[in-house]
Amino acid sequence: MTTETTRPRVALATCSVLPHLDPDDAPLIGALAERGVDAEPAVWDDESVDWSGFDAVVLRSTWDYSARRDDFVAWAARVPHLLNPEPVVRWNTDKGYLRELDAHGVPVIPTLWLDPERNLSSRAIHTRLPAQGDFVIKPVVSAGANDTGRYQSGEAYSRGLAIQHAKALLVSGRQVMVQPYIRSVDTAGETCIVFIDGEFSHALRKNALLTGPHRPTQGLYKQEEMRRHEATEAEIDVARRALEVAAKAVPGDGPYLYARVDLVVGDNDVPTVIELELTEPSLFFGFAPGALDRFADAVAARVTPAG
Numbered sequence: 476m477t478t479e480t481t482r483p484r485v486a487l488a489t490c491s492v493l494p495h496l497d498p499d500d501a502p503l504i505g506a507l508a509e510r511g512v513d514a515e516p517a518v519w520d521d522e523s524v525d526w527s528g529f530d531a532v533v534l535r536s537t538w539d540y541s542a543r544r545d546d547f548v549a550w551a552a553r554v555p556h557l558l559n560p561e562p563v564v565r566w567n568t569d570k571g572y573l574r575e576l577d578a579h580g581v582p583v584i585p586t587l588w589l590d591p592e593r594n595l596s597s598r599a600i601h602t603r604l605p606a607q608g609d610f611v612i613k614p615v616v617s618a619g620a621n622d623t624g625r626y627q628s629g630e631a632y633s634r635g636l637a638i639q640h641a642k643a644l645l646v647s648g649r650q651v652m653v654q655p656y657i658r659s660v661d662t663a664g665e666t667c668i669v670f671i672d673g674e675f676s677h678a679l680r681k682n683a684l685l686t687g688p689h690r691p692t693q694g695l696y697k698q699e700e701m702r703r704h705e706a707t708e709a710e711i712d713v714a715r716r717a718l719e720v721a722a723k724a725v726p727g728d729g730p731y732l733y734a735r736v737d738l739v740v741g742d743n744d745v746p747t748v749i750e751l752e753l754t755e756p757s758l759f760f761g762f763a764p765g766a767l768d769r770f771a772d773a774v775a776a777r778v779t780p781a782g
């Protein structure tokens with residue numbers, strides 16, 4: 476017998492468009508091999524995969540689930556040893572969690588929620604849209620800025636497009652969020668705070684993604700332009716508080732393997748949560764020396780018996 480057969484096996488869950496993983500995640504396979512762990516990509520909705528054959532399944536590039544979130548959550552519930560686990564996925568794939576963050580005093584972008592069950596008329600949607608400034612329409616379940624559009628409240632044509640966009644989402648049974656467009660996204664950008672195994676690891680800046688109304692042919696995600704960022708204490712503090720609320724809502728055995736908190740600059744320069752990513756965030760290992768090793772260590776520690 477060789478020791479080969481006893482090496483832990485890990486699946487890195489991805490989508491069919493990226494069967495070999497996102498290029499940022501691909502080096503994980505080598506980093507895990509160095510730690511005695513056999514890792515391989517596996518497509519989440521490929522029915523031929525035997526998920527029970529893995530010691531852990533790590534969610535990575537599963538970016539095509541937003542139109543079928545229920546299937547995705549049901550799949551997550553069937554996978555033994557999923558990281559992050561299914562209760563976290565269920566809670567985090569619906570941006571309704573922003574209400575919980577808000578209730579616990581974590582700054583979030585002010586949001587109006589439109590419910591498909593209410594069968595709102597165009598007129599009723601119109602009266603709910605902001606009277607001033609640019610605003611954003613997006614579904615509560617989304618990834619990669621898909622189905623997200625930016626509109627001008629004062630321009631009738633743009634307002635009309637916003638109403639059409641909201642209606643199309645509502646008619647397909649999706650709950651809709653209306654938010655003021657946060658201007659600092661155009662100048663400062665968006666900050667991503669990455670945690671690995673509960674510890675702050677690194678931070679990035681992302682440029683603005685929304686230039687105008689929603690257009691249907693956007694592909695899997697909008698192209699992001701990233702750069703390394705030195706996080707401020709205030710940013711890390713808000714991010715930690717957001718994670719504390721999550722940990723209370725969906726407690727795990729220990730810290731989450733990974734977490735990313737996306738922040739914008741809100742009123743009075745307060746770091747404000749736009750999104751908490753506990754499901755399938757890009758972690759941008761390539762921008763932060765040591766981050767890939769920290770992640771691989773954390774995965775290996777979860778599948779290698781202690782001692």
Ligand SMILES: Nc1ncnc2c1ncn2[C@@H]1O[C@H](COP(=O)(O)OP(=O)(O)O)[C@@H](O)[C@H]1O
Pocket residue numbers: 584611613617618619620621623654655656657658660665682683684685737749750
């Ligand atoms: N209220 C907002 N103000 C400014 N930009 C926004 C706002 N909401 C969304 N965006 C832009 O759209 C992108 C996607 O929105 P986000 O809430 O992060 O959803 P997801 O990444 O899950 O699709 C953000 O990265 C940001 O560029």
Ligand SMILES: [Mg+2]
Pocket residue numbers: 619620737750
């Ligand atoms: Mg986002």
